[in-house]
Amino acid sequence: MNCHRSLSAVRRLHTIHARKLLYCDYGEPSQVVKLVEEKLSSPQSNQIVLEMLGAPINPADINTVQGVYPIKPPLPSVPGNEGVGRVLSVGSDVKNISVGDTVVPLDVGLGTWRTHGIFDASKWMKVSSKLGLAEAATLLTNPPTAYRMLKDFVSLKPGDVVIQNGANSACGQYVIQLCNAWNLTSVNVVRDRPNICDLKDSLMKLGASHVLTEEELRSTSLFKSGGLKAPKLALNCVGGQSGMEILRKLQSRGVHVTYGGMSRQPVTAPTSALIFKDVQLRGFWMSRWSKENATNQERQNMYQEIIELMLSGAVKAPAHKLLPFKDYEIPLKKTLDMKGFTGQKFIFTFGENV
Amino acid sequence: MNCHRSLSAVRRLHTIHARKLLYCDYGEPSQVVKLVEEKLSSPQSNQIVLEMLGAPINPADINTVQGVYPIKPPLPSVPGNEGVGRVLSVGSDVKNISVGDTVVPLDVGLGTWRTHGIFDASKWMKVSSKLGLAEAATLLTNPPTAYRMLKDFVSLKPGDVVIQNGANSACGQYVIQLCNAWNLTSVNVVRDRPNICDLKDSLMKLGASHVLTEEELRSTSLFKSGGLKAPKLALNCVGGQSGMEILRKLQSRGVHVTYGGMSRQPVTAPTSALIFKDVQLRGFWMSRWSKENATNQERQNMYQEIIELMLSGAVKAPAHKLLPFKDYEIPLKKTLDMKGFTGQKFIFTFGENV
Numbered sequence: 001m002n003c004h005r006s007l008s009a010v011r012r013l014h015t016i017h018a019r020k021l022l023y024c025d026y027g028e029p030s031q032v033v034k035l036v037e038e039k040l041s042s043p044q045s046n047q048i049v050l051e052m053l054g055a056p057i058n059p060a061d062i063n064t065v066q067g068v069y070p071i072k073p074p075l076p077s078v079p080g081n082e083g084v085g086r087v088l089s090v091g092s093d094v095k096n097i098s099v100g101d102t103v104v105p106l107d108v109g110l111g112t113w114r115t116h117g118i119f120d121a122s123k124w125m126k127v128s129s130k131l132g133l134a135e136a137a138t139l140l141t142n143p144p145t146a147y148r149m150l151k152d153f154v155s156l157k158p159g160d161v162v163i164q165n166g167a168n169s170a171c172g173q174y175v176i177q178l179c180n181a182w183n184l185t186s187v188n189v190v191r192d193r194p195n196i197c198d199l200k201d202s203l204m205k206l207g208a209s210h211v212l213t214e215e216e217l218r219s220t221s222l223f224k225s226g227g228l229k230a231p232k233l234a235l236n237c238v239g240g241q242s243g244m245e246i247l248r249k250l251q252s253r254g255v256h257v258t259y260g261g262m263s264r265q266p267v268t269a270p271t272s273a274l275i276f277k278d279v280q281l282r283g284f285w286m287s288r289w290s291k292e293n294a295t296n297q298e299r300q301n302m303y304q305e306i307i308e309l310m311l312s313g314a315v316k317a318p319a320h321k322l323l324p325f326k327d328y329e330i331p332l333k334k335t336l337d338m339k340g341f342t343g344q345k346f347i348f349t350f351g352e353n354v
Numbered sequence: 355m356n357c358h359r360s361l362s363a364v365r366r367l368h369t370i371h372a373r374k375l376l377y378c379d380y381g382e383p384s385q386v387v388k389l390v391e392e393k394l395s396s397p398q399s400n401q402i403v404l405e406m407l408g409a410p411i412n413p414a415d416i417n418t419v420q421g422v423y424p425i426k427p428p429l430p431s432v433p434g435n436e437g438v439g440r441v442l443s444v445g446s447d448v449k450n451i452s453v454g455d456t457v458v459p460l461d462v463g464l465g466t467w468r469t470h471g472i473f474d475a476s477k478w479m480k481v482s483s484k485l486g487l488a489e490a491a492t493l494l495t496n497p498p499t500a501y502r503m504l505k506d507f508v509s510l511k512p513g514d515v516v517i518q519n520g521a522n523s524a525c526g527q528y529v530i531q532l533c534n535a536w537n538l539t540s541v542n543v544v545r546d547r548p549n550i551c552d553l554k555d556s557l558m559k560l561g562a563s564h565v566l567t568e569e570e571l572r573s574t575s576l577f578k579s580g581g582l583k584a585p586k587l588a589l590n591c592v593g594g595q596s597g598m599e600i601l602r603k604l605q606s607r608g609v610h611v612t613y614g615g616m617s618r619q620p621v622t623a624p625t626s627a628l629i630f631k632d633v634q635l636r637g638f639w640m641s642r643w644s645k646e647n648a649t650n651q652e653r654q655n656m657y658q659e660i661i662e663l664m665l666s667g668a669v670k671a672p673a674h675k676l677l678p679f680k681d682y683e684i685p686l687k688k689t690l691d692m693k694g695f696t697g698q699k700f701i702f703t704f705g706e707n708v
Contacts, residue, residue, distance in 0.1 A: 278639070
């Protein structure tokens with residue numbers, strides 16, 4: 001039965017004409033990224049053949065193509081780090097993954113912007129097929145970034161306070177939802193904007209404890225005596241003045257973790273906070289955690305916990321914009337303008353008309 | 355014999371008219387600090403009577419009097435945190451300290467700007483009488499600050515590189531000497547000035563491996579391939595651009611420790627150093643270490659190691675300016691102008707004509 005399925009899959013493979021994006025030089029994505037075709041061969045014993053179901057466009061993907069990201073893949077390279085696929089065929093030595101499974105990458109750099117591909121099976125993890133497309137396609141980076149930042153820098157117990165800026169970013173929305181699921185109080189700072197009430201409402205509905213604009217934070221009485229405890233943890237994806245304001249709210253020995261720099265201003269801290277309050281400034285990069293800190297088992301346990309929260313409805317992906325893969329040129333240009341502050345991403349979808 | 359000595363000391367005490375500085379309100383030292391007289395009573399069982407030999411004026415002493423330091427002593431208060439004294443008399447329960455011993459404080463806030471005083475014996479530590487006056491009088495803060503910063507943040511082994519700014523500050527000079535004693539390579543950054551060659555010479559003579567001006571640091575090829583390893587540790591007492599420049603030189607996972615802010619600019623770090631290089635920004639405050647981290651035994655062991663380095667000639671205090679206590683008004687005004695960048699301090703001396 002297995003043998004029969006495998007043979008039929010191999011037979012089908014001979015008819016698969018995959019399409020993928022490819023770049024041979026670093027540069028502006030809209031200029032250097034091209035669509036190419038390839039015929040897929042049969043998988044080797046440790047490989048799987050996937051058809052991709054969804055793959056998002058992240059700022060890091062764009063920066064990688066531009067050659068300005070710290071990870072520089074050897075060229076030519078297929079862009080795309082996150083995604084979700086369905087297994088069409090498996091090599092003879094592959095365990096734990098079967099034909100028909102839904103899988104997500106366990107590592108960056110696999111090149112997910114393609115209709116089909118042949119991959120090392122050990123780089124992919126089977127997930128529930130009930131997971132939403134956006135949740136699965138963007139599972140690799142933002143949810144675990146939020147998860148690890150809440151777990152790895154200070155010991156948080158229910159009732160403890162976490163403050164973050166850029167709270168409406170994709171990662172910020174996961175921070176809100178994880179804090180809510182773990183009974184942590186989240187103080188969420190966003191930039192003022194014309195539709196600020198709608199934004200506040202949407203973050204409160206996600207489970208935010210408090211949402212403040214940058215201006216409101218400066219004069220808030222939220223932390224005055226009798227109010228909230230001072231935060232133990234500040235999560236910064238903005239930098240500059242905003243990063244400093246959330247640092248000022250930290251309690252003694254609090255930790256300030258930078259994972260982004262949307263304002264393009266450096267991270268700044270009052271000297272007295274470092275010396276007299278013993279506040280620490282740290283940074284977090286999911287790729288490093290995966291490479292240096294984690295065993296495969298640790299990674300799978302974490303993803304499993306996140307997936308369960310997603311399946312229970314406690315955690316969901318930010319609103320995303322689905323787009324057929326054939327229209328790949330549109331988001332390549334648009335992402336550059338989005339500046340990452342909306343939490344919304346483009347996700348390529350793949351199907352008959354790609 | 356002990357009894358006889360004690361009685362004679364008590365008898366002598368009745369003739370001691372101590373003079374001390376005192377302030378009853380926070381404010382500018384030259385205005386709120388007054389000289390007052392007091393007759394010393396006999397020591398209680400756990401007390402010692404000291405005649406002070408020397409006591410320095412530190413920026414933190416001035417800031418404490420001004421009421422802008424994080425430690426606010428109850429008023430009225432005698433200023434002065436560091437000093438060295440000779441024991442005139444001991445209470446009946448005092449162990450380890452005898453009449454004639456040279457002692458230094460183990461804690462801040464004892465009020466050392468006085469000719470004589472009665473103190474809790476447990477707050478003082480006996481030291482060799484061979485220790486120089488400046489070394490003893492300034493032992494409490496700068497040498498252990500340098501010592502702890504080199505010990506507590508990263509694991510340094512011979513040949514490892516430490517970079518610091520404000521290298522000619524009092525603490526910076528101890529960093530140079532301890533690095534030299536422990537076979538660490540020190541890269542020392544100072545501000546350019548008319549007599550820069552003299553300053554460089556003096557720091558090289560102290561044991562500095564390299565001395566660069568801020569400008570030279572920016573274009574140095576010292577860390578180019580084949581040159582020095584990138585520093586594991588950066589010590590910052592300046593802040594602003596200077597603090598950022600030494601941070602830029604750190605190796606991955608390096609630690610940047612702030613212990614001063616001479617430029618009055620906040621501490622600034624490139625976002626990428628935090629995220630991609632996993633550099634940490636920390637702060638150090640000797641008073642907190644003493645209060646929160648150290649047992650008395652740990653403290654004494656550390657001071658013993660430092661004292662041995664001083665007695666061997668490997669470590670010495672920066673040049674200080676000795677001044678009779680009766681002229682206390684001069685340094686109270688002058689210290690405010692010194693801005694702490696020269697490493698030179700005023701040290702009160704006490705004697706017949708105070």
